[in-house]
Structure formats: C-alpha cells, structure tokens
Amino acid sequence: MNQPEISPQQKRFDAIRNRVDLASREWGVRSDGSTLCLTAVGDEVIATIVAGAPFADSEMVLNAPADLIWLLDAYRTLANRYRELRASPAHRPQPEQKPKDFAAECAMKCGEPAFKKFLEERHGLERPLTDDRVVTKLRSILAIRSRAELNTDPAASARWQNLRADFDAWRRR
Secondary structure, eight states, X not given: OOOOXXXXXXXHHHHHHHHHHHSOSOEEEEEOSSOEEEEEGGGEEEEEEOTTOOHHHHHXXXXXXXXXXXXXXXXXXXXXXXXXXXXXXXXXXXXXXXXXXXXXXXXXXXXXXXXXXHHHHHHOOOSSOOHHHHHHHHHHHHTOSSTTHHHHOHHHHHHHHHHHHHHHHHHHO
C-alpha cells in the first residue's frame, strides 16, 4: 500500500522528537557567580549564559530542554487520546440513514399469518383472517385512514411501533 509523502513539517517534527529522545532527560542550571550554565546528567555543562545576556532569552535557553520534553509528552498523550476517540464507534462517521418506511413494514406484517393471529387474539380481528380485514382492523387500532400516515404522522408511527413491539412480545411468549 502506498504511504502518503511525509510533509516538511512532519519531517521536522520527527527530527525534533528524535533529538529529544536521544538527549538526556535530566537537565539543570548552575551558576558560578558570573555565568549561568545549563547542565545535563552528571553536571556536564552544555551551554553557558554570559553575564549581561537578555533575561528573556536566557530563560528560554535554560528552560528549552524541559519545555521540549513536556511539549512532546503532552503531544504524545493528546495524539493517543485522539486515536482512541477516532477508533471508538461513537466517533466514526455514520452513513446517512434513510427514514424508516413504516408503511411498507406494516404492509409486510399484514401478510404474515402470525400477525393476523396476533390481531385476532389481542385485538378481536374476526375470521376469516383476510388481508382486507387486517388492513381495516389496523386502521382502526392505529387511528389512521391510510398506512401512508405511518411515514408522515409521528404519533401514528409511534402507535405503529408500539403495536409492533406488542406483536414481538406476543410472538416470543
């Protein structure tokens, strides 16, 4: 599989990370009275700040190792958290879903013998259990004129979903 070309910014970031990973993790500052020295493990002098150097620039140089280590650790933590969030199902983009076609679902249920039997036992559907009688009974139970209302009237679709849930419970008993 082809990998995308690494950007100049990523190359620089990787080089900074490699330098920090290879360098000491323990830094310090010491003074001999006239100069400040940036030290690494073993009290080795890495950089010397001469007397009279601007304070803000001296502070930046003396704190650069600790600041870089902190920034890279914070970046690593954030990047790991981002990857975890991206991997979780809740953050994956969901395909656009079409609204449920309750009218079609209802029409299919009306043809099922088990649904007809449910309407007979629970809602008094009279025999013979014909499709016409089922549709008439459903219109009465759901208080609709047409099954198309199941897709346009939220209250009617809620009534249908409740009836369907009752049917599913009846079927499992």
